[in-house]
Amino acid sequence: xxxxxxxxxxxxxxxxxxxxxxxxxxxxxxxxxxxxxxxxxxxxxxxxxxxxxxxxxxxxxxxxxxxxxxxxxxxxxxxxxxxxxxxxxxxxxxxxxxxxxxxxxxxxxxxxxxxxxxxxxxxxxxxxxxxxxxxxxxxxxxxxxxxxxxxxxxxxxxxxxxxxxxxxxxxxxxxxxxxxxxxxxxxxxxxxxxxxxxxxxxxxxxxxxxxxxxxxxxxxxxxxxxxxxxxxxxxxxxxxxxxxxxxxxxxxxxxxxxxxxxxxxxxxxxxxxxxxxxxxxxxxxxxxxxxxxxxxxxxxxxxxxxxxxxxxxxxxxxxxxxxxxxxxxxxxxxxxxxxxxxxxxxxxxxxxxxxxxxxxxxxxxxxxxxxxxxxxxxxxxxxxxxxxxxxxxxxxxxxxxxxxxxxxxxxxxxxxxxxxxxxxxxxxxxxxxxxxxxxxxxxxxxxxxxxxxxx
Amino acid sequence: xxxxxxxxxxxxxxxxxxxxxxxxxxxxxxxxxxxxxxxxxxxxxxxxxxxxxxxxxxxxxxxxxxxxxxxxxxxxxxxxxxxxxxxxxxxxxxxxxxxxxxxxxxxxxxxxxxxxxxxxxxxxxxxxxxxxxxxxxxxxxxxxxxxxxxxxxxxxxxxxxxxxxxxxxxxxxxxxxxxxxxxxxxxxxxxxxxxxxxxxxxxxxxxxxxxxxxxxxxxxxxxxxxxxxxxxxxxxxxxxxxxxxx
Amino acid sequence: xxxxxxxxxxxxxxxxxxxxxxxxxxxxxxxxxxxxxxxxxxxxxxxxxxxxxxxxxxxxxxxxxxxxxxxxxxxxxxxxxxxxxxxxxxxxxxxxxxxxxxxxxxxxxxxxxxxxxxxxxxxxxxxxxxxxxxxxxxxxxxxxxxxxxxxxxxxxxxxxxxxxxxxxxxxxxxxxxxxxxxxxxxxxxxxxxxxxx
Numbered sequence: 072x073x074x075x076x077x078x079x080x081x082x083x084x085x086x087x088x089x090x091x092x093x094x095x096x097x098x099x100x101x102x103x104x105x106x107x108x109x110x111x112x113x114x115x116x117x118x119x120x121x122x123x124x125x126x127x128x129x130x131x132x133x134x135x136x137x138x139x140x141x142x143x144x145x146x147x148x149x150x151x152x153x154x155x156x157x158x159x160x161x162x163x164x165x166x167x168x169x170x171x172x173x174x175x176x177x178x179x180x181x182x183x184x185x186x187x188x189x190x191x192x193x194x195x196x197x198x199x200x201x202x203x204x205x206x207x208x209x210x211x212x213x214x215x216x217x218x219x220x221x222x223x224x225x226x227x228x229x230x231x232x233x234x235x236x237x238x239x240x241x242x243x244x245x246x247x248x249x250x251x252x253x254x255x256x257x258x259x260x261x262x263x264x265x266x267x268x269x270x271x272x273x274x275x276x277x278x279x280x281x282x283x284x285x286x287x288x289x290x291x292x293x294x295x296x297x298x299x300x301x302x303x304x305x306x307x308x309x310x311x312x313x314x315x316x317x318x319x320x321x322x323x324x325x326x327x328x329x330x331x332x333x334x335x336x337x338x339x340x341x342x343x344x345x346x347x348x349x350x351x352x353x354x355x356x357x358x359x360x361x362x363x364x365x366x367x368x369x370x371x372x373x374x375x376x377x378x379x380x381x382x383x384x385x386x387x388x389x390x391x392x393x394x395x396x397x398x399x400x401x402x403x404x405x406x407x408x409x410x411x412x413x414x415x416x417x418x419x420x421x422x423x424x425x426x427x428x429x430x431x432x433x434x435x436x437x438x439x440x441x442x443x444x445x446x447x448x449x450x451x452x453x454x455x456x457x458x459x460x461x462x463x464x465x466x467x468x469x470x471x472x473x474x475x476x477x478x479x480x481x482x483x484x485x486x487x488x489x490x491x492x493x494x495x496x497x498x499x500x501x502x503x504x505x506x507x508x509x510x511x512x513x514x515x516x517x518x519x520x521x522x523x524x525x526x
Numbered sequence: 527x528x529x530x531x532x533x534x535x536x537x538x539x540x541x542x543x544x545x546x547x548x549x550x551x552x553x554x555x556x557x558x559x560x561x562x563x564x565x566x567x568x569x570x571x572x573x574x575x576x577x578x579x580x581x582x583x584x585x586x587x588x589x590x591x592x593x594x595x596x597x598x599x600x601x602x603x604x605x606x607x608x609x610x611x612x613x614x615x616x617x618x619x620x621x622x623x624x625x626x627x628x629x630x631x632x633x634x635x636x637x638x639x640x641x642x643x644x645x646x647x648x649x650x651x652x653x654x655x656x657x658x659x660x661x662x663x664x665x666x667x668x669x670x671x672x673x674x675x676x677x678x679x680x681x682x683x684x685x686x687x688x689x690x691x692x693x694x695x696x697x698x699x700x701x702x703x704x705x706x707x708x709x710x711x712x713x714x715x716x717x718x719x720x721x722x723x724x725x726x727x728x729x730x731x732x733x734x735x736x737x738x739x740x741x742x743x744x745x746x747x748x749x750x751x752x753x754x755x756x757x758x759x760x761x762x763x764x765x766x767x768x769x770x771x772x
Numbered sequence: 773x774x775x776x777x778x779x780x781x782x783x784x785x786x787x788x789x790x791x792x793x794x795x796x797x798x799x800x801x802x803x804x805x806x807x808x809x810x811x812x813x814x815x816x817x818x819x820x821x822x823x824x825x826x827x828x829x830x831x832x833x834x835x836x837x838x839x840x841x842x843x844x845x846x847x848x849x850x851x852x853x854x855x856x857x858x859x860x861x862x863x864x865x866x867x868x869x870x871x872x873x874x875x876x877x878x879x880x881x882x883x884x885x886x887x888x889x890x891x892x893x894x895x896x897x898x899x900x901x902x903x904x905x906x907x908x909x910x911x912x913x914x915x916x917x918x919x920x921x922x923x924x925x926x927x928x929x930x931x932x933x934x935x936x937x938x939x940x941x942x943x944x945x946x947x948x949x950x951x952x953x954x955x956x957x958x959x960x961x962x963x964x965x966x967x968x969x
Contacts, residue, residue, distance in 0.1 A: 082715035091719065097947055099698070106671065112882075114800045115674040124794040131791045134784035141776075147931075153776035205953060206944035222944065229946045249948035257954060264901075264954070265863040281928035291900045291940040291955025298897040299863040309779065314793065316927050320919035321796065323935075324882070334814060334883035335918075335937050337955065338900075344931035346896055357779045365786030384672065386702045390719050423713060425706025425720075426574065428663035432672035445574065452576030461712075465577040472535065472572075473583025475564040482539040502711040506718040507749025510540045517538045517545035521561050525549075 074397045076419035081391035094226060095389040101222070102383040104332025105433065112324070121321050123437035126374035129314055130364065136279040136312045137355070143282025144353060147344045154356045157187030163354050164189060164271070164304055165196055171302060173269045177260075179286070179293035180204040181273030182220050182377055183306045183356060185399035186412075189271075200271065201263045203292040205256050212239050218393030220400055221330045221379040226392050260292070270296030274307035274353075275376070276322060280315040283343035284353070287326065287336040294340055303345065304352045309360050310373040322376060325435035329378040363411045368446045372407045374436040379404075381430035381440060387423055396420060403430040407443040410451065418456035421447035479518065486512040529559045530592055532600035532609075532629065534741070535567035541741050544762035548601040548632055551768040555640055559599075562591035570608040574707040578612065585615050585622070593621045597639065598629040601764050603661020603739045606631040610665075631665055632764055633739055637680040643687075649769045650690030654733030655681060656724065656747070657700040658740035667739065671699050681739055681763055688766060694731045701727075705746040721750045729758055737763050796919060807881035807914045808963065815884035818938035819951045820959040831908050831962045835873050842870035847894045848908060849875075858894045863901070872902035872956075876936075878913035879961070880921050885937035886961065887921065889930035896932050900940075905956040907936070910964045 075083070085091050109115045129136060141151050154160035160183075168176070176193075178184065178200050190200050190211075202211045206223035210216065213235050217223030224232070229247040236242040242255045272293045276285040284305055286293045297303045313322065319339075327333040345351035364370050382388050382402035393401035398409045398417065406420035421444045430440040451457065471477045488495055489512035497504050515523075529552060533545045552559050568588065569581035588609070592598050600606050609629050615622045636642050661667045668679035685691055704710070704720025711717075725747050728736050736751075736758060738744050744760040751758050773781075804810045812822045825831055828848070835846045847858060874893060876886035886907050890896055899905055915921055927933055940955030951957065 078713045078715070081713060085715045085719050088719075095723070100947065109674050112674075113802055117800050121794045121796060124791065127791040128793045131788050133787045134780050137780060137783060153774070153779055155775040155778060159775060203954065204944070205942045209944065222947075224944050225947075227946075229948070232945050249945040250950050252945055253942060253950040253953060257952070260954060261867075265867050267863075278928075283928055289941050289943075290953035292953070294896075294900040294934070295954050298900060309783065317796070317919070317922045319927075320917065320922045324918050331943070333818065335880075335885050335935065337818075337937055337940055339885070339935040339937075341927045341930075341933045341935075343928050346890075346931065355779070357775075357782070361779060361782035361786050364783060364788075367788070370786075370788060386704065386720050387713070387716055390716050422576075422709070423716075425659065425702050425704060425709050425717075427659035427702035427706075429659075429670075429672055429700075429702070432663065432670055448574070448576035449578050453579070457576055461575065461708075462577075465572050465575060465580055469572055469577070469580035469583060472567040472569070473587055475566055475587070478535070478566040482535075486539060502714045503749070505714055506753060507721075507746065508752035510745050510748065513540065513542050515542065517533050517542035518561075518563060520542055520546060521549075521563070525561070526563070 074416070077391065077395050077423040078419065080395035080397070081423070084392045084395055085390060091390055093228070094392060097225060098383045098389045101331060105329055105380055105383065108328035108332040108334065112328070118321060118325055119435055119437055122325055122435055123374065125313065125318050125321060126436050129312055130370060130373055133309065133312065133364065136314060137309060140277055140279040140282055140312055143280070145282070147282045148351065149282070149345065150350065150352045152352060152354045154354055154358070156358045157356070160187045160306065160354055160356045160358070161189050161192040165193060165198070167302065167304060167352060168198060168269060173302060175263065175266050176200045176269045176271065177203050177263050177267045177296040177300070178271040179273065179288060179296055180207055181271065181306050182400055183273060183308050184271065185217065186358065187356070201260070203260050203263070203296060204288070205253065205290060208256060208260065209235065216394065218401065219379060219382055220377055226394065264295040264299050267296055267300040269302045269304065270300040271304045271306065272297060274305050274311050275326070276313050276319060277307055277311045278316050278319070279312050281343060283341055285319060286340050286342065287338065289337045291338055294338055297342070298346070301348065302350045302352070304354060305342070306354045306356065308356050308358070326376055326378055329380040329433065329435045359412050363408070366411070369407060369411065369443055371438050372404065372443060374438050375404050376436060378435060380433040380435065384429045384433045386427065386429070387425065391423070396423070403440045403444070404438070407440060407447060410447050414451060414454055415456055418451045421451060482516055486516070527557060528596045529557050530595040530598045531559050531561045532565060532592065532598050532605070533561070534600065534602045534605045536745065537601065537741050540745065541762065544601055544741055544764050547762065547764040547768040548599070551764055552599060555642065560595070565591045568605045568608050569612070570605060571707055573608065573612055582615070585613055586617070588613060589615050589618050589621050589625060592625050595628065597635065598625060599632055599635045600629065601632045601739065601762060602741065603631045603658050603665050603667060604742060607660040607664035631661055631667065631739060633681045633684055634665060634667055637683060645684065645687040645767055647687070647767050647769050648689040649766045651734045652692045652694050652732050653685065653735045653737055653766070654694045654696060654728035654731065655685065656703060656736055656738040656743055658738045658743045659702050661739045662700060684763070684767055688769070691766070694728070694733045696727050696731055698727055703743045703747055705742045710746055717746070718750065721746050725750050725756070725758070729756065733758060735759050735761050737761050737766055739763050798919065801917055801919060802882065804881050804916050807916055808911050810881040811879055811884050811914050814882070815938060815961060818884060819941060820884065820938040820961065822961045822963055824963050824965050827964060828908065831873065838871055843868050844871040845869065845898065846873040847892070847898065848873055850894065855894055858898070861895055863897060866897055866901045869898065869902045871904045871906065872898050873906045873908065874899060876907040876909040878915060878921070878924055879909050880918055880935070881914055882917050883937050885935040887925060887933060887935055889933040891930065899936065900955045902956050904958045905939070906960045906962060908962045908964065911966045
């Protein structure tokens, strides 16, 4: 099945203009909440600088920190596994499930498991996983992908949730009250928590110094699963490592404020040792991250703490929706991470941007997102993934623009055509003309005016 | 002070009045301004589309045309930013570096180099100032709302010197208009939606004119305004700063 | 070569040149004249409640007055016998846990978070599965920021600990804030005031 590229999917999304406006305003509101929270911290820009430097330092010593983290984690009683790619990650998780013959599985939000397509893999093995983050559960019930890494159901209106819950959870038809719907989800998922045998969680930060990890939630779902189930599997990308516990002071001050405008998530849970009688596993995943680490222009993308501030500020994301990016991680950060995973499939993403630079300036760890978008464009074209028509157009443009004579001639031709035969330009073949008028052609160019009046 | 005028390709072809206003404005301050007549384009449309490797010809031509000046002034933030970031040539890298250090967008030249404090200009209208992204975030022509930092605006400072001009306050101060180079046609739907939202913000807040430092943004918004049959007009900031009631 | 070795080798080969760690200068950090006041303001804003008390006895009295029909647990300074009992409870035993009283180690003014370790929780599940959570905190144990928090405690000394800030919540349905997601529906901090001089 051919996946639509971003431009096609976005055009489809925008057809419902009212809904696009609603989606755009909702996310802009989240951006504003972030601004308000950041304004409350006079040292905000200093925090970003510290966070950026801590991550830069960590990436430059990644192998060392990974090794010491593993050592400490094992000493804490955590079983550590390593997965080279998504497939291996899924196999490891499945093996643990099979070894213990586990049936009742709950999962709190982990973008890594989305990236590895864990749920789909397990379903094929006859194992179902219940996603417990409310937004994730909603999209799971609707058989959709999340559209935002922090607010998975941001593309849905309460009507949509109400309809789904009515169909599948037997709630009152037409009752759209978020309080009522959340209560229904609480009751529905509580049974799963209480009966759970395995809890799968993500990892927000892994502390090299202590061999522990931190999981942040507002709902408490990660903890509800981790402290009920007898087996806890935490999944992390190699880039989640930070050197010391004290660095959490920097990251936990930036994370929630950047993501939702809250001072901190309700729960910042620090796991160091399994509870008595429990097995705690950690799966450390590469899946292209070491390759990205080796790309000098793009390695900074690994600093990401998955706050989605870049999504909320991006004027393109807000008007095209996460599904237009056809990947687990959408938005600006996705556009610089995904070409590393599959350049051909994701060749469209770095072009889904005007390079406005807003993303780089909300990023709490100062990733130069917009600069990387520009650089990925060069790489993708050099790799041969630009459409042929574009390539020919650009070569033509380059030829004209490097010759003053050709440039002047083409310019005059363009203006003359527009003046005397506008229908040649103002038609369905001209994508500009679809919703915009062409600029009025002046009688003479500036160069011609200058020639007449000044030289 | 030898000053060269760098006029973006589409300004030369489609908005000569803005280029003329830029020239006249600089001459008002007693500057001797040359216009290297073999200039064409900075190469940005190709570079931003991933075809940076095709811009050698443009770069060489640029260095040829613009060497030997004290300042190069241009009424376009994005073109200036492109030159500052990407002008490199194999044969004459020293000349290229020299140019990168001497190229200025118009408002930053007026504020930072000429340090002008008053203008004999008058434009008694309600004006919305669109913050073109590359100029704002790239060249730091004015503070961006993303940062927790002191506000400032070079174009705003200049507009405050224009008699009768009333700057309207927008709902979203610095959102992108959606032009984005070839983005305007490769992602036509998003581009137009962004432009429409931008234009509506200005209309909603009572602007009669939309001004900016980049005619690419203005050309895109004008296309939308005209299609909507709107009374709102676009005007490059140089034309406002050079505007005199005759 | 197994995956572990391949990953570590690839990381070692691909990582960039050394970049130094920054120095976190505490002089750059926000200062509060009255941390407890800020703590209360933030707590209220995020849906929690703060009640000032003179001492722990007052708290114990309130617990005694709580609804005896419901399943209520006071895990503060409980006997060894009670500890073992509470530790043995499984999720099925705790499904109807209504009220929980626990001790918090210290609070953080900037975000009204309270650090609670597993010793204070007695059973890790308690503070998440209860409907209503009450945390006892001493006013003098409120620090300004998270940086101070990590100075104050070594988080690795406890097998599990959590910074708890307010009641559980979600805004996943059209960004409407709903208090009470999967964790407790309410959080009350009993703040033991500093002695009046």
